Amino acid sequence: MKTLDWNTLFGERARRIQASTIRELLKLTQRPGVLSFAGGLPAPELFPKEEAAAKAAEILRQKGEVALQYGPTEGYFPLRAWVAEWLGVSPEEVLITTGSQQALDLLGKVFLDEGSPVLLEAPSYMGAIQAFRAYGPRFLTVPAGEEGPDLKALEEALNQEYPRFLYLIPSFQNPSGGLMPLEARRRLLEMAMERGLVVVEDDAYRELYFGESRLPSLFELAREAGYPGVIYLSSFSKVLAPGLRVAFVVARPEVILKFTQAKQGVDLHTPVLNQILVHELVKEGFPERLDRIRTTYKAKAQAMLEALDREMPKEVAYTRPKGGMFVWMTLPEGLSAEALFRQALEENVAFVPGGPFFANGGGENTLRLSYATMDRERIQEGIRRLGKAVKGLLAT
Numbered sequence: 001m002k003t004l005d006w007n008t009l010f011g012e013r014a015r016r017i018q019a020s021t022i023r024e025l026l027k028l029t030q031r032p033g034v035l036s037f038a039g040g041l042p043a044p045e046l047f048p049k050e051e052a053a054a055k056a057a058e059i060l061r062q063k064g065e066v067a068l069q070y071g072p073t074e075g076y077f078p079l080r081a082w083v084a085e086w087l088g089v090s091p092e093e094v095l096i097t098t099g100s101q102q103a104l105d106l107l108g109k110v111f112l113d114e115g116s117p118v119l120l121e122a123p124s125y126m127g128a129i130q131a132f133r134a135y136g137p138r139f140l141t142v143p144a145g146e147e148g149p150d151l152k153a154l155e156e157a158l159n160q161e162y163p164r165f166l167y168l169i170p171s172f173q174n175p176s177g178g179l180m181p182l183e184a185r186r187r188l189l190e191m192a193m194e195r196g197l198v199v200v201e202d203d204a205y206r207e208l209y210f211g212e213s214r215l216p217s218l219f220e221l222a223r224e225a226g227y228p229g230v231i232y233l234s235s236f237s238k239v240l241a242p243g244l245r246v247a248f249v250v251a252r253p254e255v256i257l258k259f260t261q262a263k264q265g266v267d268l269h270t271p272v273l274n275q276i277l278v279h280e281l282v283k284e285g286f287p288e289r290l291d292r293i294r295t296t297y298k299a300k301a302q303a304m305l306e307a308l309d310r311e312m313p314k315e316v317a318y319t320r321p322k323g324g325m326f327v328w329m330t331l332p333e334g335l336s337a338e339a340l341f342r343q344a345l346e347e348n349v350a351f352v353p354g355g356p357f358f359a360n361g362g363g364e365n366t367l368r369l370s371y372a373t374m375d376r377e378r379i380q381e382g383i384r385r386l387g388k389a390v391k392g393l394l395a396t
């Protein structure tokens with residue numbers, strides 16, 4: 001019998017999908033006793049467990065024949081209509097996706113050919129880089145910081161090349177926590193409008209602001225200006241429960257139609273039961289729920305910053321997030337966050353080294369800390385341990 005070498009049998013695309021060293025490293029964070037700031041996991045104490053249990057039972061009893069049947073690819077209509085009303089668009093402009101992660105893959109499928117230029121921030125969301133990478137694009141990057149992308153660098157990049165799209169996370173960026181100010185949003189939009197550039201706005205953290213209100217999204221600003229080129233992504237993962245895998249894309253009906261056709265080949269539709277459940281959970285008391293979530297994350301961020309201010313040597317820089325789930329830390333030039341990771345594991349604390357968030361490399365001295373998952377005491381203890389590891393690394 002001939003032996004099979006699977007690696008020669010997989011296609012080109014599979015060869016591009018590689019096990020990341022980070023995922024291997026992160027497996028170590030599952031060890032008992034490790035306090036982990038690594039995963040971007042929402043706070044489990046905020047999950048609507050009791051409410052979801054009651055509503056799921058009711059849905060199955062009363063609408064079981066809908067909830068358990070195949071559904072339309074575009075999504076469960078009442079949920080699409082709810083999202084449309086929430087965002088001030090029409091239901092034909094809304095597609096329900098199986099997490100925003102699916103929308104990222106659909107973007108690759110619909111817009112990218114091998115070698116297509118795609119422009120994103122450095123750093124940017126690792127899951128987006130991974131999703132796009134499978135389609136073999138050429139990544140162009142612009143540096144991004146606490147105030148979002150460097151607009152001068154962005155303009156220069158755009159003057160040189162016209163990318164298939166620009167992928168941005170303007171609010172509480174993953175991983176940097178950055179927030180693009182309103183003026184920067186307006187300028188960016190002008191640049192996009194002049195060039196007819198497609199902008200993909202990933203707004204996964206839209207509701208997690210710590211101030212009085214949210215800034216208008218690029219999508220909203222574009223609508224006001226009559227520009228149809230912004231594709232908007234958001235999700236119920238951070239405001240209800242990520243395990244439900246319910247998210248949405250908002251774009252012009254032509255784009256929604258193409259995405260719908262692409263989604264058909266992936267999963268036919270997002271689980272109907274989950275969509276009905278999300279709809280039932282957001283129909284009432286959603287603003288109060290969002291307030292609770294914001295208050296919780298704000299307190300957790302505060303706890304982490306207090307601990308960082310106390311424990312970190314002055315050589316280390318870190319951001320002070322205005323929302324979202326992350327603090328972004330920069331070690332002195334030449335120090336490696338992966339080396340720190342190993343040292344930190346000995347202290348039983350973990351984080352994500354920043355390197356993989358840079359599509360074209362770099363950022364070896366950066367790292368991401370998530371304050372979302374743990375309580376105040378564990379956050380403070382974790383940062384105390386991390387401080388010890390950092391001091392240890394600086395001393396070597």
Ligand code: PMP
Pocket residue numbers: 040098099100101102125127169174202204234235236237242245246247
């Ligand atoms: N975009 C960003 C910026 C994210 O941080 C995440 C999740 N961490 C996603 C998309 C994917 O979210 P979902 O759970 O909706 O797939």
